[in-house]
Amino acid sequence: MLELTQVSKRYGSTAALAATDLMVPAGQTTVLIGPSGCGKSTLLRLVAGLVRSDSGSIRVGGTTVTPENLDVVRRRMGYVIQEGGLFPHLTVRRNATLMAEHLKWPAARIEQRLRTLTEMVRLSPELWPRYPLELSGGQRQRVSLMRALMLDPDLLLLDEPLGALDPMIRFELQRELKSIFDRLGKTVVLVTHDIAEAAFFGDRLVLMREGGIVQQGSLRQLAAQPAEPFVERFISAQREPVRLLNEVLG
Amino acid sequence: MIARLVGSAFAAAMMAACIHPSVAATPEVVQVGSKKFTESVILGEMLAQVIEAAGNPAYHRRELGGTRVLWGALLKGEIDVYPEYTGTLRQEILAAENLGSDAELREALARRGLRMTGSLGFNNTYAIGVSGDLADELALTTISDLRAHPGLVMGFGNEFMNRADGWPGLRAHYRLPQENVRGLDHDLAYRGIASGSLQVIDLYATDAEIAYYGLRSLQDDQGFFPVYDAVLLYRADLETRLPGVVAQLQRLAGRIDAATMAGLNARVKIERHAESAVAAEFLRSRLGLHAVGDVTSVWQRLARHTLEHLLLVAISLSAAILVALPLGILAARRPRLGQSILAAAGVLQTIPSLALFVFMIPLLGIGGPPAVVALFVYSLLPIVRNTHAGLTNIPLAIRESAQALGLPAPSRLRLIELPLSAPTILAGIKTAAVINVGTATLAALIGAGGYGQPILTGIRLDDIGLILEGAVPAAVLALAVQGVFEATERLVVPHGLRLEQTTGC
Ligand SMILES: Nc1ncnc2c1ncn2[C@@H]1O[C@H](COP(=O)(O)OP(=O)(O)OP(=O)(O)O)[C@@H](O)[C@H]1O
Ligand SMILES: [Mg+2]
Numbered sequence: 059m060l061e062l063t064q065v066s067k068r069y070g071s072t073a074a075l076a077a078t079d080l081m082v083p084a085g086q087t088t089v090l091i092g093p094s095g096c097g098k099s100t101l102l103r104l105v106a107g108l109v110r111s112d113s114g115s116i117r118v119g120g121t122t123v124t125p126e127n128l129d130v131v132r133r134r135m136g137y138v139i140q141e142g143g144l145f146p147h148l149t150v151r152r153n154a155t156l157m158a159e160h161l162k163w164p165a166a167r168i169e170q171r172l173r174t175l176t177e178m179v180r181l182s183p184e185l186w187p188r189y190p191l192e193l194s195g196g197q198r199q200r201v202s203l204m205r206a207l208m209l210d211p212d213l214l215l216l217d218e219p220l221g222a223l224d225p226m227i228r229f230e231l232q233r234e235l236k237s238i239f240d241r242l243g244k245t246v247v248l249v250t251h252d253i254a255e256a257a258f259f260g261d262r263l264v265l266m267r268e269g270g271i272v273q274q275g276s277l278r279q280l281a282a283q284p285a286e287p288f289v290e291r292f293i294s295a296q297r298e299p300v301r302l303l304n305e306v307l308g
Numbered sequence: 309m310i311a312r313l314v315g316s317a318f319a320a321a322m323m324a325a326c327i328h329p330s331v332a333a334t335p336e337v338v339q340v341g342s343k344k345f346t347e348s349v350i351l352g353e354m355l356a357q358v359i360e361a362a363g364n365p366a367y368h369r370r371e372l373g374g375t376r377v378l379w380g381a382l383l384k385g386e387i388d389v390y391p392e393y394t395g396t397l398r399q400e401i402l403a404a405e406n407l408g409s410d411a412e413l414r415e416a417l418a419r420r421g422l423r424m425t426g427s428l429g430f431n432n433t434y435a436i437g438v439s440g441d442l443a444d445e446l447a448l449t450t451i452s453d454l455r456a457h458p459g460l461v462m463g464f465g466n467e468f469m470n471r472a473d474g475w476p477g478l479r480a481h482y483r484l485p486q487e488n489v490r491g492l493d494h495d496l497a498y499r500g501i502a503s504g505s506l507q508v509i510d511l512y513a514t515d516a517e518i519a520y521y522g523l524r525s526l527q528d529d530q531g532f533f534p535v536y537d538a539v540l541l542y543r544a545d546l547e548t549r550l551p552g553v554v555a556q557l558q559r560l561a562g563r564i565d566a567a568t569m570a571g572l573n574a575r576v577k578i579e580r581h582a583e584s585a586v587a588a589e590f591l592r593s594r595l596g597l598h599a600v601g602d603v604t605s606v607w608q609r610l611a612r613h614t615l616e617h618l619l620l621v622a623i624s625l626s627a628a629i630l631v632a633l634p635l636g637i638l639a640a641r642r643p644r645l646g647q648s649i650l651a652a653a654g655v656l657q658t659i660p661s662l663a664l665f666v667f668m669i670p671l672l673g674i675g676g677p678p679a680v681v682a683l684f685v686y687s688l689l690p691i692v693r694n695t696h697a698g699l700t701n702i703p704l705a706i707r708e709s710a711q712a713l714g715l716p717a718p719s720r721l722r723l724i725e726l727p728l729s730a731p732t733i734l735a736g737i738k739t740a741a742v743i744n745v746g747t748a749t750l751a752a753l754i755g756a757g758g759y760g761q762p763i764l765t766g767i768r769l770d771d772i773g774l775i776l777e778g779a780v781p782a783a784v785l786a787l788a789v790q791g792v793f794e795a796t797e798r799l800v801v802p803h804g805l806r807l808e809q810t811t812g813c
Contacts, residue, residue: 137709145804146805148802189803
C-alpha cells in the first residue's frame with residue numbers, strides 16, 4: 059500500500075530521516091514509535107507531501123508520488139494531527155465537507171457521508187453548526203477524523219491523534235478508533251510515543267531512533283528478540299506502560 | 309457664476325478621472341493659476357473674472373504651492389496664465405541667464421513659449437520691516453542700521469529664507485551679523501512680530517499688514533532688492549487659441565498701483581472679504597466691467613471639498629488595496645522576495661508626505677492625479693505588511709491540514725488563508741484609510757483641493773474659522789472611515805474567529 063525507498067530528509071546539519079526503506083502492508087495498522095525527535099512526524103509528513111524528501115521515492119497504492127500528482131494522491135489519504143488542525147473559521151460541518159464540496163460532490167451524497175461519519179465517530183449532529191473553538195478537545199479530534207475520512211481514503215495517517223487529550227478521554231477514544239479501524243479495514247499509519255498505545259493499535263510496530271528504523275515487528279517479537287540493546291532499553295524504560303502491556307499480552 | 313460653479317465641480321470630477329478639464333470642455337476653459345498668498349489669489353480672481361466677463365469660461369486653480377509649481381504648470385500647459393513678478397523671473401526662475409532689460413526677459417520667455425503683459429502698475433519688491441517702537445528705540449531707518457544690532461531676532465518667510473535674492477544675498481550684500489534667524493510661513497511672521505517673538509521680518513511692499521501692525525519698512529540704502537513689477541505671465545499659444553482673452557488680460561496692465569493693491573490686500577486679509585468679491589468690486593469700479601465674484605456659502609464649499617477629498621481618498625485607497633493585497637500575498641508566498649517587497653514599501657513610507665507630494669509635480673504636474681499617486685504610495689505599506697503578517701501568522705497545523713486535504717493552492721488561499729487573515733488585513737486597510745484621509749489634506753498644496761484647501765486659506769488669512777472648516781470635517785471623515793471599517797469587520801471576519809476574542813483560547 060505504502061512503500062518508501064531510500065527516502066531521506068535533512069534539516070541543516072540534522073538528519074531528520076536517514077535513507078530509509080519501509081513497506082506498509084494494506085489493511086493493517088502500522089505504528090511508528092520511538093523517542094522524541096527520532097523522525098516519526100518527519101516520515102509521516104514526507105508521505106503526506108508536506109515536506110519534500112531529499113532523496114528516494116514514495117509509492118502510494120502503486121503510484122509514485124510526484125509534485126504533479128500530489129494533490130490527487132492526497133485525496134486518497136486522510137491526515138490527522140495532534141492539535142487537530144481544524145479550520146477555526148468553519149463550522150464542524152464545513153470542516154468535514156470542505157473537500158467534498160471542492161470536488162463538487164452532489165449535496166445528497168455529502169449529507170449521506172456526513173451522517174455516516176458522524177455516527178461512526180459518535181458525535182452528535184447537534185454539533186454540526188458549532189465552530190471548533192466551541193468544542194472539547196475530544197470532540198475536535200473526532201471532527202478531525204471525520205474530515206480525514208470524508209473522501210473514504212485508502213490510507214490514514216495519524217500523528218499522535220490522541221496526544222493532547224486527558225487520560226480518560228484518551229482511553230475512550232483509543233477503543234473507538236481501534237474499532238473504527240477494524241471495521242473499515244483501512245491501511246493506517248499511526249504515530250505515538252506511548253508503547254502501550256502502540257501495542258493496543260498496532261499489528262506491526264516500527265521502532266525508530268535518530269532518524270532511522272531500528273526494528274519492525276509485533277511487540278511480542280520486539281520484546282523477545284530485540285535487534286539492539288536500545289530496543290530493550292526503550293521497552294523497559296516505559297515501566298508503567300509495561301503493566302498495561304501485560305494486560306494486552308494477557 | 310453658475311458656469312464657474314459647474315466648471316469647478318466638473319474640474320474636480322475630471323481631475324479624478326485624470327482628464328485635463330481644458331481638453332474635455334468646449335468652449336475651452338482658460339486655466340488661471342495663483343500662488344498661495346493673498347495678493348496672488350486676488351489677482352488670479354481678477355484674471356478669471358475678466359476672462360469670464362468677456363464671455364470665455366475660466367477656472368481659477370487657487371493657492372498652488374510656490375513659484376516652481378506655477379512655473380512648471382505653465383510650461384506644461386496645465387495652466388494658461390498666472391500673476392508673477394519680474395524680479396522672481398530674473399532672480400530666481402531664470403537666474404542662470406542673467407537677464408537685464410525687460411526686452412531680454414521677454415526674449416527669454418519667448419524661447420519657452422511664454423509671454424508677459426506690461427507691469428500691472430506696482431512694484432512688489434521685498435522689504436525689511438521692524439516694529440515702529442523698535443525703529444524709534446534703536447533709531448533704525450535703513451537696512452544698514454541693522455549691522456549695529458547683531459542680537460536682533462529675525463524671522464523670514466521660507467521662500468525668502470532660501471532664494472538667492474532673499475536672505476542669503478541680503479546678508480552678504482549688507483554684511484549683516486545676525487545669527488538668530490528663523491524660516492517660517494510668511495503669514496506667521498506678522499504674528500511673531502506682533503507678539504514680540506520676532507523683531508525683524510521680511511515684507512512685500514503691498515502687504516496689508518504693514519499699516520495694521522504699525523510696522524516700519526527699512527530703506528534699501530544700498531539698492532539690494534531688485535524690481536518686482538507685477539505682470540501676467542501667459543502661454544504664447546493662448547494668443548492663437550483664444551486671441552480675445554489676451555486682449556482682456558492686457559486691459560489690466562498699468563491699472564493697479566501699490567497703494568491700490570495694498571488696499572485690496574487689506575480688504576481681504578484684515579476686513580475679511582472674499583477674494584472673489586474684492587476682485588469683482590475692483591473690476592466694476594475701475595474697469596467698468598460687469599464682473600461677478602462667486603461668493604460661495606459654507607455649505608457649497610463644504611460639499612465641494614468633501615467631494616474632492618472623498619474622490620482623492622477613494623481612488624487612491626482602492627488602487628492601493630488592489631495592488632497591495634496581491635503584493636502582500638506574494639510576499640508571504642516567497643519569503644526572499646517578500647523581504648524586498650516589505651523593505652521597499654517601508655522606504656516609500658519614510659518619505660515625508662509633503663515631500664512626496666512635491667516629488668510628484670515634475671512627473672505628473674499639479675492637481676488630482678499626482679495627489680492620488682502620492683496618497684496611493686502612502687497607503688501601500690500598512691496593507692502589504694498586514695496581509696503578509698496575517699498570512700504568515702496562520703498556525704502551521706492549519707496550513708498543513710489544508711494542504712494535506714489535497715486542496716489546490718488557489719482554493720487554499722480563498723477558503724482558508726484569506727478568511728483567517730481577514731482581521732489583520734482589514735486592520736491594515738483601516739490604518740491606511742485613516743492615514744490617507746489625514747494626508748490628503750496636504751493635497752491642496754499641489755492644487756488637488758479637498759479639506760486642505762480651507763486649512764491652507766485659513767492659515768494664510770489667519771482665520772481660525774476657515775481652518776476649522778477643513779480640519780473638523782477631515783477629523784469627522786477619519787472617524788467615519790474608522791466606523792465603516794469596524795462595521796465591515798463584523799461582516800467580513802468569520803464568526804468562528806470572533807469567538808476567539810471572547811473565549812480567548
Ligand atoms: N521544520 C524543521 N526545521 C528544522 N528541523 C526540524 C524541522 N522539523 C523537524 N526537525 C528536526 O528533525 C528531527 C525529527 O523531528 P520529528 O518532528 O520528525 O520528530 P518526532 O519523532 O516526531 O518527535 P516527537 O515525538 O517529539 O514529535 C528533530 O531533530 C527535529 O528537531
Ligand atoms: Mg512528532
